[in-house]
Amino acid sequence: MPTRLSPREILAHLVSFPTVSRDTNLPLIDWVEGYLGGHGIDSHRHYKEAEPDLKAALFAHVGPEEEGGVVLSGHTDVVPVDGQEWTSDPWALTERDGRLYGRGSTDMKGFDALAIWALVEAKHRGVTRPLQLALTYDEEIGCTGAADLVAAMQGVVPKAASAIIGEPTMIKAVTGHKGGVNFWIHVHGVEVHSSILHTGVSAIMWGAKLIEWANAQNAANAAATPGEIAALFDPPYTNVHVGQIHGGTAHNITAKDCAFGMSFRVIPGEDPEDWARRLMEAVTALEAEMKAVHPDAWIQVTRMFDLPPLRPTEGNSAEELVRQVTGDNGVMQVSYGTEASHFQAGGYDAVVCGPSDITIAHKPDEYIEISQLDAGQRFMDGLLERLR
Numbered sequence: 001m002p003t004r005l006s007p008r009e010i011l012a013h014l015v016s017f018p019t020v021s022r023d024t025n026l027p028l029i030d031w032v033e034g035y036l037g038g039h040g041i042d043s044h045r046h047y048k049e050a051e052p053d054l055k056a057a058l059f060a061h062v063g064p065e066e067e068g069g070v071v072l073s074g075h076t077d078v079v080p081v082d083g084q085e086w087t088s089d090p091w092a093l094t095e096r097d098g099r100l101y102g103r104g105s106t107d108m109k110g111f112d113a114l115a116i117w118a119l120v121e122a123k124h125r126g127v128t129r130p131l132q133l134a135l136t137y138d139e140e141i142g143c144t145g146a147a148d149l150v151a152a153m154q155g156v157v158p159k160a161a162s163a164i165i166g167e168p169t170m171i172k173a174v175t176g177h178k179g180g181v182n183f184w185i186h187v188h189g190v191e192v193h194s195s196i197l198h199t200g201v202s203a204i205m206w207g208a209k210l211i212e213w214a215n216a217q218n219a220a221n222a223a224a225t226p227g228e229i230a231a232l233f234d235p236p237y238t239n240v241h242v243g244q245i246h247g248g249t250a251h252n253i254t255a256k257d258c259a260f261g262m263s264f265r266v267i268p269g270e271d272p273e274d275w276a277r278r279l280m281e282a283v284t285a286l287e288a289e290m291k292a293v294h295p296d297a298w299i300q301v302t303r304m305f306d307l308p309p310l311r312p313t314e315g316n317s318a319e320e321l322v323r324q325v326t327g328d329n330g331v332m333q334v335s336y337g338t339e340a341s342h343f344q345a346g347g348y349d350a351v352v353c354g355p356s357d358i359t360i361a362h363k364p365d366e367y368i369e370i371s372q373l374d375a376g377q378r379f380m381d382g383l384l385e386r387l388r
């Protein structure tokens, strides 16, 4: 048997792979597969359909071949370090002042390392309830890999009951988050000299009407009385944001093109599809008005990516498990999205719980406190006790 590495040693391996979302994660997956294989654990790979030579997800099962276990899930990709000032090599885990520095140490290779450690421990110590590992790709570019992985696991390993997604929460149970639905909108107008503006269609000025529609949604949502679930969030309503825009060529030409992104952050309990439908109604009405001015004008809406909301549920087995292990009984919701909602949509009880603090993520000199990694190890020990 090869040596059993500590979570910190596993983390050092994981950080050494520069798995920025745009690049390959296969060397990391190879390493995990080899390490688990050395301990007699078989892994399954799911290659990304669009980029099979670049990315794969991995899942593995330890314990009796039966349903009802616990799956620990984390993403393998990290955000880029481009343009950031780092004190030490972001791809070499480095200790300073009680902290371990490296890209992904908090978001979320720290949890990945703990999950890999726990799986190997489960194999050696023995468990009467299964423990599973699920590592995804493409989380940082819209949580787009988790749905693939959840689908790929079905029928290959016995279905777990509870999913713990280890995004950084300081090892507190997060049971709800907003969802998202994101669009890229291309408004196409008709160019004329701006002195005869009324005969052309300015893509910018008509696009602005759609953006004003978004402002009106925000104002109406903010003015409404929040429901019970919405009240748990800050802000307690769905909002819509335009974060990027470009268009136009000169001050005296009506713009032929204007394109912008529009993103909805949707409260659990509301259906993202509902917001998609409302947007399309607004687009259809506006496009008809544009076409009345000139038939060559149009609006194209491209759906970019979706994330379902994570809905707090009664009798959530994953939440109960985390509360038993941590003793945490607080109510915590977050406004950022995670892969937990894809597990919930796939029929799992899901909770978000992992070491370290989300505010450290994505920054230069990202780190994890050694004390948080240790607390994470105690969490995994407690979990293994309950699976014995």
Ligand SMILES: [Zn+2]
Binding pocket: 075, 107, 108, 139, 167
């Ligand atoms: Zn993350």
